[in-house]
Amino acid sequence: MGHDDTGAPTPFSAPAAGALAVYRGATLLDGTGGPARPATTIVVAGQTIRTVGPDAEVPDVPGAEVFELGGRFVVPGLIDSHQHLATPPNRALAESVLRRHVYSGVTAIRDMADDLRQVGDLARATRVGEIPGPDIHYAALMAGPDFFDDPRTWQVSQGEIPGTVPWMQAVTEQTDLSLAVALARGTHATAIKVYADLPGSLVAAIAAEARRQGIQVWAHGAVFPAGPGEVVAAGVDAVSHVTLLVHEAAEQPLTSYKDKPPIDYARFAEGGDDARLGALFQSMLEHGTVLDATACMWVWMEEQAEDDAGRARARLQDGLSARLTAQAYRAGVPISTGTDYETEPEHPYPALFDELTYLVRRCGIPAEQVIRSATLVGAMSMGAEAAMGTVESGKLANFAVLARDPLADIDNLRSIECTVKRGRRFERADYQAEHDAKGRSEG
Template sequence: MEFLGAPTPFAAPAAGTVTVYSGATLLDGHGGPAVPGTSIVVDGERIRLVCPDADLPSDLPDLDVVERVDLTGRFVIPGLIDTHQHLATPPDRPVAEAVLRRQVFGGVTAIRDMADDLRQIGDLARATRVGEIPGPDIHYAALMAGPGFFDDPRTWEVSKGAVPGAVPWMQAITEDTDLPLAVAMARGTGATAVKIYADLPAETVAAITAEAHRQGLRVWAHAAVFPASPADVVAAGADVVSHVTLLAHQASAALGPATYKHKPPIDFPAFAAGDHPVIEALLADMRERGVVLDATAVLWTWLADRVPEERAEDRAHALDMAALAATLTRQAHRAGVEISAGTDYETSAGEDHPALIEEIEFLVAECGLSVAQALRSATLVGARGIGAEAEMGTVEAGKLANLVILAADPEADVAALRGVLCTVKRGLRFPAPTTNKD
């Protein structure tokens, strides 16, 4: 008897399955103005043609149109990309699958998983890619850090059955490490990138980065690795740096060596004006090198909202960090640094929107980005950070058919992103489970 394998109800349609979406108002992800009266021709999992409705050929020669969808009065944006997620710390498959479902039905078609138990992440990436479960495409990193980091309980959770720091997806790096072998082991997990995390000196950060690039991997790093400073990480050639608040530690680099667990204090008033000269120089270097900033700007606001009132000191610190995140993200935006939209958290099961919507709203409300610019951060810039700009991030011919169909105009009100009518991921439609968004 022939074994056909696991069912794939969420697989992309086959090439030759053609759907024409017409009448849409399109924000294509490049940051320009919305274009009304647009048609999008999807063939299988890819976009075949984007053109004004008036220019759409009536017979579409060489194409067997299976379905036509009228989007008059609707708004279309590219599929959204969350550039900072953790799905398996600790591994919990039912929770991860629920998160992935909420993300894709909420408009997210790709995510960047920033180091977890890659035994589970690799299988989730396969399952969403082939369509066994609903969810975004998953691009993930294998982590490298100094030995001192691996007494962190999170490393135990993601290395169960093995020794933390001695597994291919989470390696302790010393001056004696065989870096070509270590990077090859990371690459063998199926990772897109190496994540450089903590407790590594500048020369080691540079050596890891060079070897990862030589082997075709991207480098995603914390913006400060301690003792390596933000400037050290940028100079090493990292493709993306995460957590805008860590940039503040460039101003404290002169205080001497620090570790991940013992970071130097932040002089919050020194950053309040939003024009700190040390940060300005750092941002100029990032801009010149094309380093993407994965800001995770709303993270501290989310954390502050969850600190119990009786822990007043902790809540005050979280609020200071939230204000710092907004200030530094505004400064980075003014400086011309490319900002991607990442979260580092996910909304609870009772929410009907993914966390990425809250990051986009924060970028608009608190960080000086227009809606079009924030959408570009959550689409094209995210794709660049992943290294997948040729495949996703904008709505144009040749790219994956990753679309979000909205009931209202997000440029008029960014909250329209909470009104997703349908997500199209690789040409397959994921209609919103409720019908009250019409």
């Protein structure tokens, strides 16, 4: 090292291990899907939760800062299990998104493949506290060579050749998968994302090598020509986009990502559960596969469509999304809450809140189970349930304090007053003041 510079400031870092905080009088929704726990105390030591118990049973903690939460509700830190922070890279926008997330109660996100040169640094910066934001768990992508003329692959590989970099690899039957997986691991990725134009045998080989090297595999629900059943049977940890699962019932062979077979929307609009999808959901249950449904994405896609044909297609996909997500829930499949889009920068809340509302109102999932999806199942989607996802002793001190009951109305998650992430407080009022000041300066 050439000098003794102490490095960049870390104003948003977690508290020291010896710092103590006590949150008393909360009504706790602990993330398990169980009933609310009134009059609950949470004791935080540094970054972790030391104790959770009834107010009357948790003694005073000498030297602790005490926060009285009478009348307020606490949920675990929310998790968006499908984000893209750097396609294309835009550091200022990414930092703005991350800031809004953490001040809205989101304490972790799953980034589903981007330019990992930037995402890796954003993950470091939020982890050490240089910038405010959730913890970031991210994926390095693998796909067949035909995928790499997609313009997004160039956006995330600027200065290099798409398909030849560790975070964005083209693989074939001739690829040395042990080396390819090791290169992906070298980006500090949590997982490999299996995307497109791969046969089922190669998806299975990637998953097997990833397991051998101790890294997760996240995949699209259909990889083309690999169908949903093959993807699940390969043993991937999570699949994304519920509407891709419809191809398990395709009447034509799956060929390539760009040449998907048509969907018989009328068949799925008739009501009732589809038997072939039911068998797929049973396989997902047996394999422990998490469904990253991105259920309300097509509502946003309809808003973004440029013509009537695009809007009509988005409406059809939206109806399909609601029905298949509801069927997956009834089958017992664990559903996480991913978005795959984001609200405009000037919007006060992230898109995740729209996903949660959609799951309740369009898919008929009870609010307490949607909160579980946004917390514990989100942690499961990235293999982090041992450290986060519920409010319990030994886990990270990640939770949100709300003014109103989200079980009475899921939109009450927007009544956020404070986020605690790794023990550090992020006051919503501070963010709101900054947001309002920015709006006035730009107005």
